[in-house]
Amino acid sequence: MQLVLDPDMIACVPGETIPSELDDIDALDRVYRFRLLRFVAYSTGDQDLAETIVQDCLLKAYNSRDSFRGDCSVYTWLAHIATNLVRDSQRSRKFQFWRRVHKTAPDLNEVSSLLSSPQSSVESQMLARERAQQVSAALETLSVNQRTIFLMRFIEEMDIQEICQATGMQVSTVKTHLHRAVKAVRLKLGGGI
Amino acid sequence: MENHRESYLTHLTDEQFTDLLLGTSPAAVTAHLSACPQCAQEAQRVSGAIGSFAQQSRLWAERRAASLPVHSRDSQPVFPRLHIPRSPQAWTAAGLAVALALGIGISLRVDHARPVERQVAAKLQPAVAVSPTILKSDNALLTAIDGELRADESATSGMYGLSGSSRGVRSRSPKRISN
Numbered sequence: 001m002q003l004v005l006d007p008d009m010i011a012c013v014p015g016e017t018i019p020s021e022l023d024d025i026d027a028l029d030r031v032y033r034f035r036l037l038r039f040v041a042y043s044t045g046d047q048d049l050a051e052t053i054v055q056d057c058l059l060k061a062y063n064s065r066d067s068f069r070g071d072c073s074v075y076t077w078l079a080h081i082a083t084n085l086v087r088d089s090q091r092s093r094k095f096q097f098w099r100r101v102h103k104t105a106p107d108l109n110e111v112s113s114l115l116s117s118p119q120s121s122v123e124s125q126m127l128a129r130e131r132a133q134q135v136s137a138a139l140e141t142l143s144v145n146q147r148t149i150f151l152m153r154f155i156e157e158m159d160i161q162e163i164c165q166a167t168g169m170q171v172s173t174v175k176t177h178l179h180r181a182v183k184a185v186r187l188k189l190g191g192g193i
Numbered sequence: 194m195e196n197h198r199e200s201y202l203t204h205l206t207d208e209q210f211t212d213l214l215l216g217t218s219p220a221a222v223t224a225h226l227s228a229c230p231q232c233a234q235e236a237q238r239v240s241g242a243i244g245s246f247a248q249q250s251r252l253w254a255e256r257r258a259a260s261l262p263v264h265s266r267d268s269q270p271v272f273p274r275l276h277i278p279r280s281p282q283a284w285t286a287a288g289l290a291v292a293l294a295l296g297i298g299i300s301l302r303v304d305h306a307r308p309v310e311r312q313v314a315a316k317l318q319p320a321v322a323v324s325p326t327i328l329k330s331d332n333a334l335l336t337a338i339d340g341e342l343r344a345d346e347s348a349t350s351g352m353y354g355l356s357g358s359s360r361g362v363r364s365r366s367p368k369r370i371s372n
Contacts, residue, residue, distance in 0.1 A: 034251075034258035038250050038251060038254035042250060128245040131246070132246040135246035153215070154243050182207070182210065183207045186207075186239055189238065
């Protein structure tokens, strides 16, 4: 009988810190900032608040990088921190007040000119823009959990397991939120057969 | 053949559509799509819209993130280094303390300023108006005193053999008081 050792077990020395991308905050910022910004901006519907939350999220991740166990991807871990920060901010009365007073939702029209390419016609570009605006509008009608999970799955392309890790929800709960979110988005897009 | 046709008459349910978008749909759903143009069109429409949104939101976020200042190691630990509290409760407490201190300071300042104000006000009181009769009697009194003083002066000058031309003697004409 031959004993086979897992190479990971041999390489891992207790107490030794494994260098990761979390040690380099500039790289962390460069790689994940825009993804987090997109996720948080559409989760909160407020780009100014999103910038603050992303800043806090990156700082928090960097400062507590020693607690990252590596049992999920770095982005899943960051999304988990960001989700908690979004929840905290939405619970606060200050957020609710400022949301009523001043809300700067992400404006997709800002980038409409960047989407023009010689391959696509003006008509198809306009159609794509209109559809994107419809999805954006549909997201505003969703509950916080539905929106968060929809964004994680379809925009951030996280799988169900990663969403469970990031949100702390059960698989069945995540799937239920996804079903409801997709249904609402389809209705907003004028769908239904 | 009849059963096969009937299966296309019932379209995909919401759950099946979601599974389709998630990529977890069973083979039967895929088979249905290839035979049902309505469901295929609906699936294409929804996935296309989500794809457009993903693309545009990605461009928006990349552009927005590029315009923001990048983290730097030097700029981050300002709060931890100075040990400035970051919790809202701490800032609220600090704000209340400052407001209280300012309030006490202002009230003390107001109390302290009152006697000074009173003194200044007293100094700035306008002179009491004197009637012309009193002025006239005062002027008469001053003239009388001046006359008596002149008389004393001439008596003293005579005693020491000085001429009465009053050289160098100052005239002591009474200053008239005016109102």
